[in-house]
Amino acid sequence: MNNNELHRLLEQVKNNDISIEKAMSNLDTLRSFGDMDFAMIDNNREARVGYPEVVYGEGKTPEQVAKISSYMCSNNQNVLITRANLEMYEAVKEVSSIAEFNELARTITIKNKTIDLSEHTIAIVAAGTSDMPVVEEAYETAIMLGNRAIKIVDVGVAGIHRLFNRLEEIKKARVVIVVAGMEGALASVVGGLIDKPIIAVPTSVGYGANLGGIATLLAMLNSCSSGISVVNIDNGFGAAYSASMINQLV
Amino acid sequence: MNNNELHRLLEQVKNNDISIEKAMSNLDTLRSFGDMDFAMIDNNREARVGYPEVVYGEGKTPEQVAKISSYMCSNNQNVLITRANLEMYEAVKEVSSIAEFNELARTITIKNKTIDLSEHTIAIVAAGTSDMPVVEEAYETAIMLGNRAIKIVDVGVAGIHRLFNRLEEIKKARVVIVVAGMEGALASVVGGLIDKPIIAVPTSVGYGANLGGIATLLAMLNSCSSGISVVNIDNGFGAAYSASMINQLV
Amino acid sequence: MNNNELHRLLEQVKNNDISIEKAMSNLDTLRSFGDMDFAMIDNNREARVGYPEVVYGEGKTPEQVAKISSYMCSNNQNVLITRANLEMYEAVKEVSSIAEFNELARTITIKNKTIDLSEHTIAIVAAGTSDMPVVEEAYETAIMLGNRAIKIVDVGVAGIHRLFNRLEEIKKARVVIVVAGMEGALASVVGGLIDKPIIAVPTSVGYGANLGGIATLLAMLNSCSSGISVVNIDNGFGAAYSASMINQLV
Amino acid sequence: MNNNELHRLLEQVKNNDISIEKAMSNLDTLRSFGDMDFAMIDNNREARVGYPEVVYGEGKTPEQVAKISSYMCSNNQNVLITRANLEMYEAVKEVSSIAEFNELARTITIKNKTIDLSEHTIAIVAAGTSDMPVVEEAYETAIMLGNRAIKIVDVGVAGIHRLFNRLEEIKKARVVIVVAGMEGALASVVGGLIDKPIIAVPTSVGYGANLGGIATLLAMLNSCSSGISVVNIDNGFGAAYSASMINQLV
Amino acid sequence: MNNNELHRLLEQVKNNDISIEKAMSNLDTLRSFGDMDFAMIDNNREARVGYPEVVYGEGKTPEQVAKISSYMCSNNQNVLITRANLEMYEAVKEVSSIAEFNELARTITIKNKTIDLSEHTIAIVAAGTSDMPVVEEAYETAIMLGNRAIKIVDVGVAGIHRLFNRLEEIKKARVVIVVAGMEGALASVVGGLIDKPIIAVPTSVGYGANLGGIATLLAMLNSCSSGISVVNIDNGFGAAYSASMINQLV
Amino acid sequence: MNNNELHRLLEQVKNNDISIEKAMSNLDTLRSFGDMDFAMIDNNREARVGYPEVVYGEGKTPEQVAKISSYMCSNNQNVLITRANLEMYEAVKEVSSIAEFNELARTITIKNKTIDLSEHTIAIVAAGTSDMPVVEEAYETAIMLGNRAIKIVDVGVAGIHRLFNRLEEIKKARVVIVVAGMEGALASVVGGLIDKPIIAVPTSVGYGANLGGIATLLAMLNSCSSGISVVNIDNGFGAAYSASMINQLV
Amino acid sequence: MNNNELHRLLEQVKNNDISIEKAMSNLDTLRSFGDMDFAMIDNNREARVGYPEVVYGEGKTPEQVAKISSYMCSNNQNVLITRANLEMYEAVKEVSSIAEFNELARTITIKNKTIDLSEHTIAIVAAGTSDMPVVEEAYETAIMLGNRAIKIVDVGVAGIHRLFNRLEEIKKARVVIVVAGMEGALASVVGGLIDKPIIAVPTSVGYGANLGGIATLLAMLNSCSSGISVVNIDNGFGAAYSASMINQLV
Amino acid sequence: MNNNELHRLLEQVKNNDISIEKAMSNLDTLRSFGDMDFAMIDNNREARVGYPEVVYGEGKTPEQVAKISSYMCSNNQNVLITRANLEMYEAVKEVSSIAEFNELARTITIKNKTIDLSEHTIAIVAAGTSDMPVVEEAYETAIMLGNRAIKIVDVGVAGIHRLFNRLEEIKKARVVIVVAGMEGALASVVGGLIDKPIIAVPTSVGYGANLGGIATLLAMLNSCSSGISVVNIDNGFGAAYSASMINQLV
Numbered sequence A, B, C, D, E, F, G, H: 001m002n003n004n005e006l007h008r009l010l011e012q013v014k015n016n017d018i019s020i021e022k023a024m025s026n027l028d029t030l031r032s033f034g035d036m037d038f039a040m041i042d043n044n045r046e047a048r049v050g051y052p053e054v055v056y057g058e059g060k061t062p063e064q065v066a067k068i069s070s071y072m073c074s075n076n077q078n079v080l081i082t083r084a085n086l087e088m089y090e091a092v093k094e095v096s097s098i099a100e101f102n103e104l105a106r107t108i109t110i111k112n113k114t115i116d117l118s119e120h121t122i123a124i125v126a127a128g129t130s131d132m133p134v135v136e137e138a139y140e141t142a143i144m145l146g147n148r149a150i151k152i153v154d155v156g157v158a159g160i161h162r163l164f165n166r167l168e169e170i171k172k173a174r175v176v177i178v179v180a181g182m183e184g185a186l187a188s189v190v191g192g193l194i195d196k197p198i199i200a201v202p203t204s205v206g207y208g209a210n211l212g213g214i215a216t217l218l219a220m221l222n223s224c225s226s227g228i229s230v231v232n233i234d235n236g237f238g239a240a241y242s243a244s245m246i247n248q249l250v
Helices: A003-014 A020-030 A045-049 A062-074 A086-095 A129-144 A161-172 A185-191 A208-221 A236-247 B003-014 B020-030 B045-049 B062-074 B086-095 B129-144 B157-165 B167-172 B185-191 B208-221 B236-247 C003-014 C020-030 C045-049 C062-074 C086-095 C129-144 C161-172 C185-191 C208-221 C236-247 D003-014 D020-030 D045-049 D062-074 D086-095 D129-144 D157-172 D185-191 D208-221 D236-247 E003-014 E020-030 E045-049 E062-074 E086-095 E129-144 E161-165 E167-172 E185-191 E208-221 E236-247 F003-014 F020-030 F045-049 F062-074 F086-095 F129-144 F157-172 F185-191 F208-221 F236-247 G003-014 G020-030 G045-049 G062-074 G086-095 G129-144 G157-165 G167-172 G185-191 G208-221 G236-247 H003-014 H020-030 H045-049 H062-074 H086-095 H129-144 H157-165 H167-172 H185-191 H208-221 H236-247
Strands: A033-035 A040-042 A079-082 A100-102 A107-110 A121-126 A148-152 A175-180 A198-202 A228-230 B033-035 B040-042 B079-082 B100-102 B107-110 B121-126 B148-152 B175-180 B198-202 B228-230 C033-035 C040-042 C079-082 C100-102 C107-110 C121-126 C148-152 C175-180 C198-202 C228-230 D033-035 D040-042 D079-082 D100-102 D107-110 D121-126 D148-152 D175-180 D198-202 D228-230 E033-035 E040-042 E079-082 E100-102 E107-110 E121-126 E148-152 E175-180 E198-202 E228-230 F033-035 F040-042 F079-082 F100-102 F107-110 F121-126 F148-152 F175-180 F198-202 F228-230 G033-035 G040-042 G079-082 G100-102 G107-110 G121-126 G148-152 G175-180 G198-202 G228-230 H033-035 H040-042 H079-082 H100-102 H107-110 H121-126 H148-152 H175-180 H198-202 H228-230
Touching (some): A040 A062, A062 A079, A079 A129, A086 A107, A107 A129, A121 A161, A121 A236, A129 A148, A129 A175, A129 A236, A148 A161, A161 A185, A175 A185, A175 A236, A185 A198, A185 A208, A185 A228, A185 G185, A208 C208, A208 F208, A228 B236, B040 B062, B040 G157, B062 B086, B062 B107, B079 B129, B107 B129, B121 B129, B121 B167, B121 B236, B129 B175, B148 B167, B157 B167, B157 D040, B175 B185, B208 B228, C040 C062, C062 C079, C062 C107, C107 C129, C121 C129, C121 C161, C121 C185, C121 C236, C129 C175, C148 C161, C175 C185, C208 C228, C228 D236, C236 D228, D062 D107, D121 D185, D129 D148, D157 D185, D157 E185, D175 D185, D175 D236, D185 D228, D208 D228, D208 E208, E040 E062, E062 E107, E086 E107, E107 E129, E121 E129, E121 E185, E129 E175, E129 E236, E148 E167, E161 E167, E161 E185, E175 E185, E185 E198, E185 E228, E198 E208, E208 F208, E228 H228, E228 H236, F040 F062, F062 F079, F079 F129, F086 F107, F107 F129, F121 F157, F121 F185, F121 F236, F129 F148, F157 F185, F157 H185, F175 F185, F185 F198, F185 H157, F185 H185, F198 F208, F208 F228, F228 G228, F228 G236, F236 G228, G040 G062, G040 H157, G062 G086, G062 G107, G079 G129, G086 G107, G121 G129, G121 G236, G129 G148, G129 G175, G148 G167, G157 G185, G175 G236, G185 G208, G185 G228, G198 G208, H040 H062, H062 H086, H062 H107, H086 H107, H121 H129, H121 H167, H121 H185, H129 H148, H129 H175, H129 H236, H148 H167, H157 H167, H157 H185, H185 H198, H185 H228, H198 H208, H198 H236
Parallel strands (some): A175 A198, A198 A228, B175 B198, B198 B228, C175 C198, C198 C228, D121 D148, E121 E175, E175 E198, E198 E228, F121 F175, F198 F228, G121 G148, G121 G175, H121 H175, H175 H198
Antiparallel strands (some): A033 A040, A079 A107, A100 A107, B079 B107, B100 B107, C033 C040, C079 C107, D100 D107, E079 E107, F033 F040, F079 F107, G033 G040, G100 G107, H033 H040, H079 H107, H100 H107
């Protein structure tokens, strides 16, 4: 419940549009966290940092994920679960029939409230087809956080004219996410061509001396282009989260 | 020479306020780069990505640094040299008497044009006194790129009340740079408390298992807080550059 | 057989409460080790370092684990098996029907003797739900070694008010185990807030640049807070063992 | 100023043994921190975690170290500076003539208040002569934090009878610090012989595949003996700090 | 075919005990290698370095392993296959019914010729039960190469009296193989107690910061005891091969 | 479509041998890339760098691989898919019945156009039988790119006479690919014996301290022989691609 | 002495143009190596692999370098010493007054025989001014080995139009050396634009997560462009040696 | 004092050839160690493991080294100090005028007793001139431990005929030490050619991806040849110590 919603609720109380009891129940979500024994849902996160808590699925049981989803639905929050799998989705479906599963992105989303999209756009630019799972995770996150977003994929530097062909679209965005594996050179090349902040996401696409994405990560951190900051390997969610904060600055 | 300056110049030509010859000389900087044998100065960088080229001093001789500075001064550009030392400063002083040297930051700056400061502010928050060189490099860069900036230092999590005491100031900034060495926990803690994008800079402050900042870098990349992206170890310049792009978004 | 038990046995002999033969059989466990061909059970471990041997299950066959359990049961020792799996549990069940299996903790316990709990308490504090297996291993170990223990989970620094809410409970403990993955910042934050020794356990919760917990381990070793020592990744057992030694100091 | 001292001060005020003005000045140190521009001295650290702030010298200028020392002396605190050098010592000497420098330990100490030594003892056990700097840092820290401590050096496992010869002394301690470089086997061997908590300190003594102490650190983290927790490479201070917390538990 | 066998064969030819044709067929194995398309069997290896070729199973198909075995059997050589699995064994069984499979050791052996055991003995000393696979590989290799060998297991330093109990047996050996995982301290301790060459084998027993045996390997390479050389992680074969060379020196 | 083919097509148009419509359709492949939503096929790659695009199978779905194959077949291009599996082959079979699958090499090839083999030869020299998959990938690539190639396997330095036996064949090649795992010494030895450029491919054959081929890679990069350059671990494709460029220089 | 020179010498003998004694002295260099106690000069290297031995200066004393130079001069060979310093140059000057020192390249060269330059050209393309030492080492080596070579520097991808401006020159070369530090993206970009073999040289230009060039090396090994092989960090010599072999293929 | 010497002394006592007092003084060295405050000299090392203690100079002060030397001289022991420098030598000279310093080997030796050389020989084989310091340390150690030894240097695999030329000499040794830097291939090649145990010493000769000898170390541990065991980087002493144990086996 953000401040606008809180204001509206109290007006309803004032105007007798809602009973004290109902209001009290609704206000329950204002408590700083919901203690679920195995988890403490951070309820005032939206007020504090701008978005409700996002659920990191990895290492949780389908039951835990479903219970957290149920709790958040009961507070009328939108739900975004990352690193999710089919078992989790089936469990979540039981508590919310409108839950959606993007298998490639490994995300479950529940849209309990309408999402108003931002004025500005996030461009998600990716080097290769194999980077699609990370692109999808970033895209789903961007949308859930209320951003317009476009996907531009398979424009890696081995065929640099493909990138130049899409450059105008990229330049129109307010912030750019560059997703790449292998040597990650796409981030440096884009960084040398545009004047917008770039969030680079190294992916674990590669083998051998790629070291599960570490080579890509190091390359991006050492970019000779300026204006590039980096998130963890395969962290499409984190990139979109940072990009969203930037995209919605007023 | 950015587009505004170009427009102005051509108006001067139109109005006969400037001779064709003079205009041609001024326009020389519009050529895409200045070939100096050992270096190619990227002249259209400002038009392309928003700022003129910044000189990375490491590995260059004082003579090379001075020549590049001289070339940029002749084009009436402001000059920022990072990773500079005293020998470089002495050489640069010869070509521009207004050059300034911040020894702690290891930067040389030449302000040939007035810098208009941005409406918004970048907060540079640092864990300890030993992180000051990186703070200074970030601050000098932020100023040269036209940003308001404040420094908040020695607020590491070993004494977390020091951070809470400065939290309101930090929240007023549009974008926050967090500078920390050792385990770099400050980035995660700040990330959990504010709703602004954070650029985290790991520093090489530490010893042993710190591995020259690698431990800090890895920690920041794995932050459990969202909205944090990371730059290279000790890269105060890079953080400020990204922060500036974000801070000046309209 | 500890010194108290030995004293009691010899009194029984003196008082003719027990036959020489029976006493001899019981004293068998005083021999320094029991040779089982594939293993040498360290019998005088309890006298020497305070606790009987703990069985590390990994890399042993269910049969070996069962045989060791049987031997220790015959000496009336309590049995703690770590890194155990269901197959091992089924084999152990055959030799001791009171064996219990904590699947999350991956521990098998056989309580042949009553465990008197210590006066003081160990607090086990964990950052996230995904750290629960390590929390459980630490908890089972703490209990088997005769300690009071409490679990405080999902209080990571991304929502630091959750930690502050539980701080008084933590402060009442004599020694604190902090369990965290990702960047492990919780250890530093707790370390800056309390005056008790902390044993930090990095977990392998994370991905990419987490490097299977190495990032967390390095971060904890570089903590800017004092009073923190560290054990191996996911080593809930080792942390509880050290904590138990500290908790029971007189 | 700890709680006992605070109580005493207020009694003096009550009994008119001290003027209000003087008391106010003394109470200044109760403020949570002293802002020195480049550093924020954590004044309530002693009340919060049991000891006043310790100054980490590395990366600070001699002037900064001297100013911090001066501030702490004015609050009648004992001062411990680690990773100090001769230049720092000379600067500190100017602000406190009773400052002492242990060159081997790289510590500066100022004893403004008498230190009452603890009832129990910390044993500092080291493998070789080359480990002495870390032993000394640990010893100086232990003493400053109010502990009895003994040093037992050059008892590495290459000549294990040297260790057995000193074992009784080691067993009398309440907590043991084991300092070793190379393969660090001493920690495991001591861990298998005593029933007290051990803080292991890997040192950077070695070459080649020692990797500046990383090999030793990893070995200690993988000890087959229980009851061992580990601090950063060469971190004699951290080991003594943890040991002190344990040694003074009541 | 070694020199003694060659001498004997030629005497048989001289004495007409064998036909020229048969001798020629037997001498075929003297050719420097047998080309099998996918492999070139090194036939003069025994003459050159003292033992026939040993087959490394990993990465070969069961068919390839069987064909190589068949070829070597036809030359009346003993066959040792390491890193073998059940599928390989079943294929080899088809070409030699006397093939034996040691599942723990992952070795297949075919004894076509009687093995005369050496005068001296190799001691294989291991820290824990989990190290048994490596012990078995070393033992099988030692026997196939014609050595007496004894196994002494579960004598790790966490209970060092177990080692002392077996020390006399170890001292009687001419060369000692020490097998250990985790921190590998057993190698250093044994090295400080005996005057025989030691081949240390790090095992991958451990988890987390053990890094798949790398921690153990580094520790052993940094041993403070002299007279220790090291082979690859889990390389029981290599240790036994080196030990055999030493054990059979005249 | 290369320049020769383009020339021929336009001649056909000029001579009325082909309708304008048909020519337009054929020329479609001249567009710089074919946008397939999930992939942008680089159509002018052959004109630009000499060969059509090669499809990297890893991380793509069988459907994606089949669609790309279909597109390239429709442009009458030969198709080479690396890192392919059986599922991909079955999908590709549906779109081109002449597709072939080399399971060991993990390649799918579709030869829509006849391949004219080069005058010169590439020698692919490998240390052991376990390196065969990489040898096969290199061989398939070399053939598809139009090279004569020979395979010389199992000539590792443990039996160096096997290498000398094949040396004359190797010397006849114009460029040599050396494939080896473990310590990769074969590259250095060959490098010291011949006067042709060598492309070295480290393989992931090995275990323990081999680190998945990293040890081999580092060794090859540090070769004391000159004339050796290196590609990624197991990158038979990349080695053959570089070798082909060299082999076909005129 | 190569085959042509040998042929000429023997003709001189046949024609009585040279005394038997003189010829014998000249032929001395045909012996396979010259034993200098601390070094064995590889005399038949030129016949075997095409070039005389190159001296690696690092780790040799100036005296050793001078003696080797003297020996090679007496055999009328050209001398190339890499990783040389001023002390070595001064010592070499004593034995050959025509020795030249390129301080930036760290090479000493002695041209005793005229060098005929090749028909084809090697292009040495570098990302930044700080990469110049490696460029120079490659250039000196290329010239000494008889190649035409051009240098194209400071064309890194942060300002990619600088590269496009020089592309035609690069395309005219028969083989291209790409020298870059930081993320090394230049290699991938060039690789996507030309159809010639590329030897990539990572440099140690960078800091922090660059890890002394390891990040660059890994990036280049993972290039998404084909036709790129890699040499050791800062190994300008090795790159030029491989390039020369390729450049001179007939 | 070894057993022979002890026997002789007691015979002298029995025969009245020596006074009781003198004998007692001589027997003082039989005590298990000499406590020197900063060091405990391991007196019974020779009886236990066959050789007196060797002093590791690194990290000790010249004064400490001199005191230990003096103590050992007073016990009539030969003294070997490794990793020594000139300052140490000057201090040792003061306590024993017969001390010798091998600067290249970094060893100080004091021969108080005649050294009888062994029947068998250790061959020390090295790849390059730059490996000489390690060769010298191994040689000095071998001699001090009573072995015949020969040095064969600069026979690296880049010119493999140099090695073959010396092979007969190498084959005559009982044990071979192979010293090499860079890729260390010499160990594998020698291992494939002889039937004697090999101790391989990786050296830190190299740069870039050599990682200070780590690449060489890993390569040697992964050797495809059998019969090779490895010691730490640059550890000529350790190799010679192991080789001596093997060389003197009876």
